[in-house]
Amino acid sequence: MEPIYLDYNATTPVDPLVVEELLPYLREGFGNPSSSHPYGKKAKEGVETARKRVAGLLDCDPAEIVFTSGGTEANNQALIGTAMANREKGNHIITTAIEHPAVLNPLHWLEGQGFAVTYLPVDGYGQVDPQMIRQAITDKTILISVMHANNEVGTIQPLAEIGAIAREHGILFHTDAAQSVGKIPTRVDELRVDLLSIAGHKLYAPKGIGALYVRRGVKIDSYLHGAGHEGGRRAGTENVPYMAALGKAAELAAEHLATESEHVLSLRERFHDRLKELVGDVLLNGHPTSRLPNTLNVSFAGVNGADLLARTPEIAASTGSACHDGSCELSGVLKAMGLSPEQGFGAVRFSLGRLTTVEELDRAAEIVAARVKELRGIRGGVSHNHVQTGLSALASCAG
Incomplete structure (x- = not known):
């Protein structure tokens, strides 16, 4: 698939x-x-x-x-x-x-x-x-x-x-x-x-x-x-x-601006709520209300966003960092917003659109939650550096 x-x-x-x-x-x-x-x-x-x-x-x-x-x-x-x-x-x-x-x-x-x-x-x-x-x-x-x-x-x-x-x-x-x-x-x-x-x-x-x-x-x-x-x-x-x-x-x-924006916003909020329900500790990056209806940028406490997406090939999304040769550089946007390194490197941007479905989002939330729990388990068992990661090559940077 x-x-x-x-x-x-x-x-x-x-x-x-x-x-x-x-x-x-x-x-x-x-x-x-x-x-x-x-x-x-x-x-x-x-x-x-x-x-x-x-x-x-x-x-x-x-x-x-x-x-x-x-x-x-x-x-x-x-x-x-x-x-x-x-x-x-x-x-x-x-x-x-x-x-x-x-x-x-x-x-x-x-x-x-x-x-x-x-x-x-x-x-x-x-x-x-x-x-x-x-x-x-x-x-x-x-x-x-x-x-x-x-x-x-x-x-x-x-x-x-x-x-x-x-x-x-x-x-x-x-x-x-x-x-x-x-x-x-x-x-x-x-x-x-x-x-x-x-x-x-x-x-x-x-x-x-x-x-x-x-x-x-x-x-x-x-x-x-x-x-x-x-x-x-x-x-x-x-x-x-x-x-x-x-x-x-x-x-x-x-022709469809008002209805499409309202629909995508409802999908985004459903997805956000589902992530919070399944994952628990989810931090929102960006304005809570004055924000594009399709955009959800969140950080999962204790998890590196590049690691998460690298381990989640079932989902195409973006991270808040640019990673090359095993080292990562925090997004200038997140840095300017004053995010801590842990929150910034944990950021993942999910952006929805015209073809996004409820079924896709429900499945994505379950997949993300499972991988977050796996990564938290790994972090609990071994020392994990949130800035250095060798698994980031598969993750896309926000554009």
């Missing part, structure tokens, strides 16, 4: 309806959208339909959507493009210590180009205090970037409050919404953001497609240079099949 898939925050399977939307553009709809003949016009229609669908999910103007190769490119364009386009205004950027590497690494690169970046701490739940952002603003601040929801623990940030502060000071506000789009509402006006990044493969679309929302009037440098595709904001012949796929995925998400 295939492992029970509980790693939807890492990637999602492509929805069958999305595949159906994609395939015609690999066949008869193969034209170049820039061509004026019928083949090109058909492809162009596919691109613009997709743009409207993505805009519908974000409740924005279709002209404000720029298609990209994924969330990483969208973040790079938002951060580097905004910084370079507004360099004459200042060189200071504010972010948090728990951002995804697709945000942190572009910011590190910008530091090498003369920009100053403030990395704000978070509390034990993984939330940033908006007032700390207010205090960090200087007359050189040109951009604030705060993720909407954390990929590891699911904690949701108070974007609307942060956005209000940004607007009060005339500062652009970007959010990496790769994990939140399709799971919770992401209407850009309600969030008060100027730029928002989407990763298609977190949304039941294929890998290799994403989008960047750029509020009308926002000045941003082109990230790729060439012909004037995407309104001159992203050069390169359009990836029509994958754009169509992302558009369909966005349409499906918009």
Whole structure:
């Protein structure tokens, strides 16, 4: 049997309806959208339909959507493009210590180009205090970037409050919404953001497609240079099949957002309750309520998360540590939240999705409980180092 898939925050399977939307553009709809003949016009229609669908999910103007190769490119364009386009205004950027590497690494690169970046701490739940952002603003601040929801623990940030502060000071506000789009509402006006990044493969679309929302009037440098595709904001012949796929995925998400979120939340809570019932000592990592409905990051006292998943091939999930050559490094997110090494290395992220069933979760809870008890028994009998483990190679790191 295939492992029970509980790693939807890492990637999602492509929805069958999305595949159906994609395939015609690999066949008869193969034209170049820039061509004026019928083949090109058909492809162009596919691109613009997709743009409207993505805009519908974000409740924005279709002209404000720029298609990209994924969330990483969208973040790079938002951060580097905004910084370079507004360099004459200042060189200071504010972010948090728990951002995804697709945000942190572009910011590190910008530091090498003369920009100053403030990395704000978070509390034990993984939330940033908006007032700390207010205090960090200087007359050189040109951009604030705060993720909407954390990929590891699911904690949701108070974007609307942060956005209000940004607007009060005339500062652009970007959010990496790769994990939140399709799971919770992401209407850009309600969030008060100027730029928002989407990763298609977190949304039941294929890998290799994403989008960047750029509020009308926002000045941003082109990230790729060439012909004037995407309104001159992203050069390169359009990836029509994958754009169509992302558009369909966005349409499906918009149609079923409320009911699907409620259903997945009920499944997550059932799974959490069952784990507590069977295991006993289960520690929740992340905010108890302001959290993605599909995400459950927990630590099992006295158990290393990498060991647990290595001994549990029946389940596909992620740990809170990166392990190589017998040594482990604690997740920067969990470290920033102030978790103890034992709790941090014991963390396992279970993330649910559209295809998750009650039967799978009940079975997963029983399997996990049995392996936790086995590992606790081993630990009780021999000295066990929670930082060093040779069994971690089979475990996936949270992405």
